[in-house]
Amino acid sequence: MISVSKLLYGLDAESDGLRYDAADDSTKSQITDDKQRRPVVVWNTTKRCNLYCEHCYAAADCEGAANELSTAEGKALIDDLADFGAPVLLFSGGEPLVREDLPELVAYAADAGIRPVLSTNGTLLTRENARELKEAGLKYAGVSVDGLPERNDRIRGEDGAFDAAVRGIEACLDVGLKTGLRYTITEHNVDDLAGVVDLLVDVGVDRFCFYHLDYGGRGAEIADVDLSPEATRRAVTDLCDLTREYHEAGEEIETLLVGNYADAGYLVEYADREIGTDRARLIHEYLRRNGGDPTGERVADVDPVGNVHLTQFWQGYSPGNVRDRSFGAIWSDESNPLLADLRNREEHLTGRCADCAYQDICRGGSRLRALSAHGDPFAPDPKCYLTEAERDGAEALRRIRETSTAD
Amino acid sequence: MVEKTDRTAGSGGSRSADGRRFEVFLREAEADPLRHVGTVAAPTPDVAHEEASTLFGRHARDVWVCPAEETHRYSAEPLAADSLAEAER
Numbered sequence: 052m053i054s055v056s057k058l059l060y061g062l063d064a065e066s067d068g069l070r071y072d073a074a075d076d077s078t079k080s081q082i083t084d085d086k087q088r089r090p091v092v093v094w095n096t097t098k099r100c101n102l103y104c105e106h107c108y109a110a111a112d113c114e115g116a117a118n119e120l121s122t123a124e125g126k127a128l129i130d131d132l133a134d135f136g137a138p139v140l141l142f143s144g145g146e147p148l149v150r151e152d153l154p155e156l157v158a159y160a161a162d163a164g165i166r167p168v169l170s171t172n173g174t175l176l177t178r179e180n181a182r183e184l185k186e187a188g189l190k191y192a193g194v195s196v197d198g199l200p201e202r203n204d205r206i207r208g209e210d211g212a213f214d215a216a217v218r219g220i221e222a223c224l225d226v227g228l229k230t231g232l233r234y235t236i237t238e239h240n241v242d243d244l245a246g247v248v249d250l251l252v253d254v255g256v257d258r259f260c261f262y263h264l265d266y267g268g269r270g271a272e273i274a275d276v277d278l279s280p281e282a283t284r285r286a287v288t289d290l291c292d293l294t295r296e297y298h299e300a301g302e303e304i305e306t307l308l309v310g311n312y313a314d315a316g317y318l319v320e321y322a323d324r325e326i327g328t329d330r331a332r333l334i335h336e337y338l339r340r341n342g343g344d345p346t347g348e349r350v351a352d353v354d355p356v357g358n359v360h361l362t363q364f365w366q367g368y369s370p371g372n373v374r375d376r377s378f379g380a381i382w383s384d385e386s387n388p389l390l391a392d393l394r395n396r397e398e399h400l401t402g403r404c405a406d407c408a409y410q411d412i413c414r415g416g417s418r419l420r421a422l423s424a425h426g427d428p429f430a431p432d433p434k435c436y437l438t439e440a441e442r443d444g445a446e447a448l449r450r451i452r453e454t455s456t457a458d
Numbered sequence: 459m460v461e462k463t464d465r466t467a468g469s470g471g472s473r474s475a476d477g478r479r480f481e482v483f484l485r486e487a488e489a490d491p492l493r494h495v496g497t498v499a500a501p502t503p504d505v506a507h508e509e510a511s512t513l514f515g516r517h518a519r520d521v522w523v524c525p526a527e528e529t530h531r532y533s534a535e536p537l538a539a540d541s542l543a544e545a546e547r
Binding site for chain 1: 471475479498499509512514531533536538
């Protein structure tokens, strides 16, 4: 996750400590080591969902999976995660609000010292359950909206889903629960991006999280409508420009990008071009601490039946199941050769990633997309959109290094 | 006499939220033991073998796959062991 607003303009945010070790002036406790040591954990609490979105990585459906973790097992999982030191637990799905024990589990996580946050389609949020979740200790609700009303409802498979999600966002805002947008960008909705931001700013939203499509679950079935590298570069440029426009108008919004660490290199290039080399150097340093693509390191997933995954999008492989062995034992077991290689991926990346000048802040991008496109988890991410000169370090990085030497 | 570890039978039931899954075991060199490396989602053993080969090919001499639902698990500390024992009573 890359905070565009933080990097370009220094906009502080509560969660930045997990990403950059540098949430300036924040009163929140910050991580002081160079890198985040424990993963943020996504828990797909159920496979059941009241919508049927075309890009759903969890392939959620109207029926839950057989044998989903019970309330008691969920609490034992939370104990495991707390023992291991997971800083954040993201309750996801399916649609997590269909689980009646959600407030109980949120409260249990908060009591265990894990920051509980929610990923929801928003359509089931009411003022009552938003208040209940806030009182249980929920810190944030990310609501998925994937376009202006017509496109969103087509993508999410339900007429009225957009309006229902906006009502859910308003319910959160009414009770003082921090909320924000989650938006997965494809050819189907890239044209709506700025319109959705403008519309939701008017509603009161100030945090916007944009996901690149990853090729897991139903997302793999629509890889043909993923943006080309060129179109991705344009979309990211537009988002940076939009963030600038809001900043220059005195209205601060938090904008974030998820799922494509080519964005890291591109932000350095963008800042060098549009703001200046000093800012580009600072951004490069922040992103170096951030550590690049987090697969198998700083993000983990537990699916509805307890399988651990290396990211939430990569559900096809699991190194173990929390019903058999604690999360910490699974995550720490580097006798698993794939886990060990991912954590030492610099030695295994191939093709243009092997000698890319931005490898230290990108680390090859999505390993799942590489696997999907090339049948090799260490092949290049097909969604890298940096130019050859940028990858060679002949653009912003050259200027950063030259001015550093001059200093 | 060696003290016997107290193990509990797992709750059984499906181990997959996305179709069939297979437990995967690798052997790196002929003299090595098989090593469990997790599960892959796949509709058939042959597809599971292909998936495992894609992920672990550089580390595997032999690959064995076993349907996850056919595996009976007896663990020292299964998740929520207390509630499992309660359910059995």
